[in-house]
Amino acid sequence: MAQLTFREAIARGIAQEMRRDESVVLLGEDIGAAGGVFKGTVGLLDEFGGVRVRDTPISEQAIVGAAMGAAMTGLRPIAEIMFSDFFAVCWDIVANEIAKSRYMTNGQMSFPLVIRSGNGGGLRFGAQHSQSVENWAMMIPGLKVVVPSNALDVIGLMAASIRDDDPVVFLEAKVLYSSKMDVPDGEIVDTLGSAKVLRTGSDATLVALGAMVPKALDAAQELAASGIDCTVVDVRSLVPLDTSTILREVGATGRMFTVEENPRLCGWGGELSSIVSEEIFYDLDGPIVRITTPHIPLPAADALEDMAIPSVERIVTTVTKSMNA
Amino acid sequence: MATTTVHSGPTELATKLDMYRSQVALRQFETRAYDLFLENLVKGTSHLSLGQEAIAAGFATAMKKDDWTFATYRGHAHTLARGVPMTPVLAELLGRSNGLMAGKGGSMHLTSVEHGVMGSYAIIGAHLPIACGAAWSAQYRGTDQVAVCFFGDGSTNIGSFHEALNFAAVWKLPVIFVCENNLWMEYTRTTEVTSVVHPAADRAVAYGLERIVVDGNDADAVYDVASTALARARAGEGPSMIEAMTYRHGGHSRADPGKYRPDEEVAEWFAKDPIPRYRARLLDEGASEEQLVAIEADVAAEVEVATEEAKAGGIPGEDLLMKDVWADGGSSWRN
Ligand SMILES: Cc1ncc(C[n+]2csc(CCOP(=O)(O)OP(=O)(O)O)c2C)c(N)n1
Numbered sequence: 001m002a003q004l005t006f007r008e009a010i011a012r013g014i015a016q017e018m019r020r021d022e023s024v025v026l027l028g029e030d031i032g033a034a035g036g037v038f039k040g041t042v043g044l045l046d047e048f049g050g051v052r053v054r055d056t057p058i059s060e061q062a063i064v065g066a067a068m069g070a071a072m073t074g075l076r077p078i079a080e081i082m083f084s085d086f087f088a089v090c091w092d093i094v095a096n097e098i099a100k101s102r103y104m105t106n107g108q109m110s111f112p113l114v115i116r117s118g119n120g121g122g123l124r125f126g127a128q129h130s131q132s133v134e135n136w137a138m139m140i141p142g143l144k145v146v147v148p149s150n151a152l153d154v155i156g157l158m159a160a161s162i163r164d165d166d167p168v169v170f171l172e173a174k175v176l177y178s179s180k181m182d183v184p185d186g187e188i189v190d191t192l193g194s195a196k197v198l199r200t201g202s203d204a205t206l207v208a209l210g211a212m213v214p215k216a217l218d219a220a221q222e223l224a225a226s227g228i229d230c231t232v233v234d235v236r237s238l239v240p241l242d243t244s245t246i247l248r249e250v251g252a253t254g255r256m257f258t259v260e261e262n263p264r265l266c267g268w269g270g271e272l273s274s275i276v277s278e279e280i281f282y283d284l285d286g287p288i289v290r291i292t293t294p295h296i297p298l299p300a301a302d303a304l305e306d307m308a309i310p311s312v313e314r315i316v317t318t319v320t321k322s323m324n325a
Numbered sequence: 326m327a328t329t330t331v332h333s334g335p336t337e338l339a340t341k342l343d344m345y346r347s348q349v350a351l352r353q354f355e356t357r358a359y360d361l362f363l364e365n366l367v368k369g370t371s372h373l374s375l376g377q378e379a380i381a382a383g384f385a386t387a388m389k390k391d392d393w394t395f396a397t398y399r400g401h402a403h404t405l406a407r408g409v410p411m412t413p414v415l416a417e418l419l420g421r422s423n424g425l426m427a428g429k430g431g432s433m434h435l436t437s438v439e440h441g442v443m444g445s446y447a448i449i450g451a452h453l454p455i456a457c458g459a460a461w462s463a464q465y466r467g468t469d470q471v472a473v474c475f476f477g478d479g480s481t482n483i484g485s486f487h488e489a490l491n492f493a494a495v496w497k498l499p500v501i502f503v504c505e506n507n508l509w510m511e512y513t514r515t516t517e518v519t520s521v522v523h524p525a526a527d528r529a530v531a532y533g534l535e536r537i538v539v540d541g542n543d544a545d546a547v548y549d550v551a552s553t554a555l556a557r558a559r560a561g562e563g564p565s566m567i568e569a570m571t572y573r574h575g576g577h578s579r580a581d582p583g584k585y586r587p588d589e590e591v592a593e594w595f596a597k598d599p600i601p602r603y604r605a606r607l608l609d610e611g612a613s614e615e616q617l618v619a620i621e622a623d624v625a626a627e628v629e630v631a632t633e634e635a636k637a638g639g640i641p642g643e644d645l646l647m648k649d650v651w652a653d654g655g656s657s658w659r660n
């Protein structure tokens with residue numbers, strides 16, 4: 001057992017897979033000697049050398065394009081896009097090339113690659129370095145989308161993403177990088193497409209992702225003190241989506257509250273709301289409520305950013321109001 | 326043309342005859358594709374390489390079997406030149422289940438991994454960085470494979486072109502970029518919107534690469550520059566950029582008559598048609614008229630068979646629709 005930060009867990013998960021599989025290689029800006037701007041790759045250059053851990057120019061299209069070309073010819077590349085907002089400058093390769101090519105070629109090609117990226121707000125970086133873009137990735141057929149919420153899950157889901165034969169967008173909540181957790185020694189491998197029930201209650205189910213998970217847990221604790229007993233589900237992976245766990249847990253309490261960091265429109269909670277209302281409508285005891293960042297670019301000032309991103313307080317008041325309505 | 330080097334092409338006459346056969350096959354195939362379009366059997370769009378055959382044939386002849394081709398939407402020629410049979414290519418154009426990708430890709434996305442044809446890409450410039458990745462993989466695994474990436478003159482003005490050149494040069498990747506400069510984008514002359522005269526070769530210099538312009542309507546010349554660049558790449562000397570001057574005989578895509586081009590320009594380039602030129606040279610160099618006629622007849626018969634087989638192909642079934650989004654063969658995104 002060792003206490004690890006979320007950022008250390010990234011390097012540990014990658015190192016675990018690089019030791020067992022020579023075809024795993026890394027590329028990105030400042031990931032080598034510098035260890036990444038968020039320090040997610042610290043130690044990997046020293047252990048695996050410059051042939052497997054390669055610094056790139058500031059060329060996001062070249063980075064994900066090279067990952068694609070390497071993946072289709074037998075490697076398992078892990079590309080880093082420093083901030084997920086920067087996906088916008090290489091989205092063609094992600095959305096049109098990587099995601100579509102297996103289908104277009106009638107299954108002739110495989111793209112076993114991972115694109116990691118620092119995602120979301122909370123660090124007061126302003127609108128171009130703070131957006132939570134999970135909904136961008138979720139809407140593209142052919143991409144898997146994984147969003148861990150703690151260090152243990154980072155290792156296991158990273159390993160599963162690297163071993164997966166499909167392209168995975170792996171979004172790391174920047175605000176969680178320094179969060180700590182005790183993690184067992186030895187190999188850790190998780191499965192994609194499995195949500196985790198972190199707490200079970202009888203009144204309402206909070207469904208959360210990434211940085212919103214610890215907030216949902218804190219909110220559940222406060223709500224319990226005022227007599228509202230909540231289940232908390234950590235979605236962990238948007239594609240594949242573990243609808244069976246979510247439907248079961250929402251059905252059990254009869255209420256669903258999603259807690260989403262992405263801007264409101266077309267957030268993952270919208271899709272989930274549609275699935276819940278189509279499939280277990282008669283198990284619901286009240287409206288589905290989405291708690292999201294408003295549909296705005298994120299402001300920089302701490303006071304403003306804190307108003308925008310769902311807070312523990314906002315979750316508590318929203319749930320309380322709706323449950324007592 | 327910037328270079329006055331005399332190109333002799335392959336040393337064996339037999340190889341030259343193969344290269345002639347390849348050009349004739351591309352010409353006859355594309356002509357048939359056009360005819361089938363007029364019959365409304367080729368759906369969607371298609372972009373023919375009529376007039377540009379020498380580039381595909383010259384490169385494919387110089388390449389090794391396990392080298393990789395990355396093509397654009399104008400990719401029929403590059404696919405066939407690597408040895409993919411005509412029937413599945415034509416059937417793909419017709420949207421049939423015996424198509425190269427069972428109808429799921431279409432004319433613009435021809436791919437045959439088995440033949441080293443690693444995709445045809447319809448977003449301008451996208452495949453240059455992807456070819457870099459394949460070259461990186463060859464470099465990493467220590468194979469001597471080379472990635473050859475074809476694109477048009479207009480594609481030199483998109484960002485990924487420049488990202489890929491710098492990236493390939495810095496990583497010394499075994500990749501060859503081949504600009505098929507047919508002077509035109511869709512309906513605009515590339516020099517009207519480009520800061521230099523030779524959009525690929527003049528830019529290559531900025532990335533520390535040699536400035537190479539070649540007569541793309543001369544298969545021997547293409548073969549020679551291709552061989553040199555392939556040898557360089559295999560020797561670990563890094564990427565090359567080759568700008569091959571050529572001209573498309575028809576419009577940009579199926580519905581375009583190409584009327585925006587001046588008659589004199591079209592006439593000038595038809596006079597430089599790579600196929601009659603190569604035919605005359607072969608006769609000079611000792612091939613017999615009978616040999617060439619036999620090749621032409623043989624190809625014509627192959628096109629007839631492919632046409633019949635493609636037309637006889639089935640309509641793709643619903644089972645294909647939901648297949649192969651994921652590596653498990655399916656399309657499920659939830660449990
Ligand atoms: C990113 C992008 N922009 C625009 C287009 C539309 N388009 C398709 S082909 C083409 C012209 C390309 O010209 P060139 O690179 O010279 O190739 P050629 O067709 O002459 O072989 C354009 C603008 C596209 N497919 N992708």
Ligand SMILES: [Mg+2]
Binds near residue numbers: 477478505507509510
């Ligand atoms: Mg052109």
